[in-house]
Amino acid sequence: MTPRTADRPQPQMSIEEFEELERRAPEMVRLEFLNGKVQVKAVPDGETCSVTVHAEPEDGVYRAVTTRPFGAVVELPDPVGITLETEKLKDYVD
Template identity: 35%
Template sequence: MSVHELAPRTPARQQMSVDEFEELARRAPEMVRLEFVNGKVQVKSGPDGNHGEIVMWLLEHCMQQRSDLRLYPEQGLKVDAYRKGRARPDGSLAPRENFVGQGEWAEPGGVLMTVEVTSRDTDTNKRDRVEKPDGYAAAGIPLYLLVDRDARSLTVHAEPKNGEYRSTRTYDFGDVVALPDPVGITLETEKLKDYAD
């Protein structure tokens, strides 16, 4: 038995408090986008052209089918239930004016769906496919949509309960994707094949 096997396991410690993180985020240069997920400060990659086009494609579909909702790009959310986190989804679908007066880090109440589009960085697997679903589920956000450019797929996470989504379904680019209630939007995703790279 090694010394490491004898040492008691302890939960990962947060790098700093939420207040310290928010101060750091306030002082960061404008081009640096920070998140505080799973107790750790993370730098969110800047979007490339295809990433941005996917967000705009989704924004257009949301507004065409649900004029009562808006897809807010990069709105900071408090995901307090998940280790006092702060996340910046690529999009937060919510009723219009949902974030008025809330500042940089808003409460997730009213958010019907968060959206992440995978980036071309080394952290995307852990961040977008593992940590973010847990954070959004713990915050009670009904849907999490992951647009995965590497896998050329969309994954719909639904039915949050006890800090995780109980339903997960993956579709290939090109499939017709019916987002369940409370979103109720249908996405014809053939165009996403043009933006996968």
């Protein structure tokens, strides 16, 4: 069961803000992570046709890393707490 929006912690920044920050200042993204603002990160990889979820940041590294193939159901842990259907990602790779 997915928690109601009101029950979830509010994000520190939107996905769009994070992507813009990552594009303009990759080192700043690392600092944001170190400050504990990036709790969960999902990274799609078109070369391997997979999604890697990084979670549980501690001392500058993610302690939990899980990789699933495109098409799998991917669970993003709290504080995000959602399920991603990745089947459509197959449409974006050759």
